[in-house]
Every structure is written in C-alpha cells, then in structure tokens.
C-alpha cells in the first residue's frame with residue numbers, strides 16, 4: 001500500500017509562508033523557507049536546478065523520488081500561480097482539493113471537490129504504487145483529521161517568521177508522532193516523523 005506523507009518547509013514558529021502570500025507573491029515575505037534548495041553544490045537528481053547542501057541532498061531526493069502523485073490545497077495551487085499548468089513535481093500528477101469549481105486546467109491537473117478522502121484515493125490510483133505527497137497546511141490537516149497521513153516531514157528553517165500561513169492547525173484530538181530521522185543541515189533541520197497508530 002502506498003504511503004501518504006506531508007513534507008513542508010516550516011519556520012520554527014510553525015509557518016509555511018511569511019506574511020502576504022498569494023498569486024504572484026509566492027510565500028510572501030517568507031521566501032527564505034526555500035533557501036536550502038539552493039544553498040549547496042549538490043545537484044538534485046529529481047528537481048532540475050536545485051543545488052542542495054551535502055546533508056540535505058539525500059534527504060530531499062529520497063522523498064522526491066517516492067512521490068507518484070500530489071494532493072495540493074486550492075490556496076497552494078493559486079499562490080503557486082497554478083504551477084504554470086503543470087505540477088509541483090517533475091513527474092507526479094497533481095490533484096487540487098477545493099470546494100469551488102475548477103478554473104481552466106490542463107490534462108496534468110485534476111480538481112477534486114468531494115473531500116480529502118476522494119482526493120487521496122484518486123491520487124493513490126494515479127501514483128501507481130508510489131506515494132502521495134500533500135501540499136498545504138489546510139490539506140495536511142484535513143488528511144490528519146481523516147487518519148490518512150502516514151508520515152509528517154518538517155524541513156525546519158531556523159527563523160521565527162512571526163506570521164504567515166500556519167502549518168499546525170486545530171485538530172479534534174492528539175496525533176502522536178514518532179521521530180524516525182533528524183538530519184541537521186546548513187540552513188535547515190530535516191525532521192521525519194511517522195504517525196503513531
């Protein structure tokens with residue numbers, strides 16, 4: 001059975017964007033959350049143009065190689081300028097979770113308006129045995145609430161942004177995590193948790 005995981009670059013105070021994210025503005029004033037993609041001399045084997053530090057590269061590429069499909073929230077989709085008609089991953093198909101009708105989309109993108117369970121089921125099918133990546137704090141929270149997340153990865157960046165879109169949102173009950181890997185790297189610490197069932 002393929003796994004479902006969420007991997008986000010997060011500030012120490014838990015934000016996945018800075019202030020003022022939006023279409024044409026990306027992460028707002030939180031662009032430093034992605035600095036570690038380019039702060040080294042090891043090219044990613046999966047993402048063209050990414051040059052990571054020695055410790056970050058294997059962590060990043062191992063996760064990227066697992067992804068067969070992505071479920072992104074509508075806000076992530078819009079703030080990423082609809083991924084230019086493609087997706088956030090070079091090969092994975094994109095599923096966008098929204099309550100609202102789809103805008104014009106391309107054949108690489110699918111809108112799901114019937115809830116997180118349907119989005120993850122469709123993504124699993126498209127992933128064809130590979131794993132499903134979640135993008136967006138809202139989507140990750142919905143999936144956690146539904147008990148559909150196997151792993152939570154925080155690429156924790158040493159900054160207190162003080163505001164922005166939070167990764168951590170209200171949950172109806174505790175979700176216990178088990179730390180399986182912690183990798184300190186230049187500009188980021190990779191924290192890999194499994195959801196304890």
Ligand SMILES: NC(=O)c1ccc[n+]([C@@H]2O[C@H](COP(=O)([O-])OP(=O)(O)OC[C@H]3O[C@@H](n4cnc5c(N)ncnc54)[C@H](OP(=O)(O)O)[C@@H]3O)[C@@H](O)[C@H]2O)c1
Pocket residue numbers: 007008009010015016017021022026027033072073074075076077079080097098099100113114115116135136137138139140142165166
């Ligand atoms: N730092 C990182 O690594 C990272 C990674 C990913 C994204 N981001 C950033 O995070 C921001 C977006 O995150 P976010 O948490 O604010 O939003 P999000 O999770 O991307 O999107 C939330 C939206 O998704 C739709 N949605 C969520 N649950 C749904 C459900 N059960 N049924 C139907 N629709 C549902 C709703 O859209 P509607 O009601 O409007 O249809 C909701 O407003 C963006 O700026 C993005 O660039 C950062």
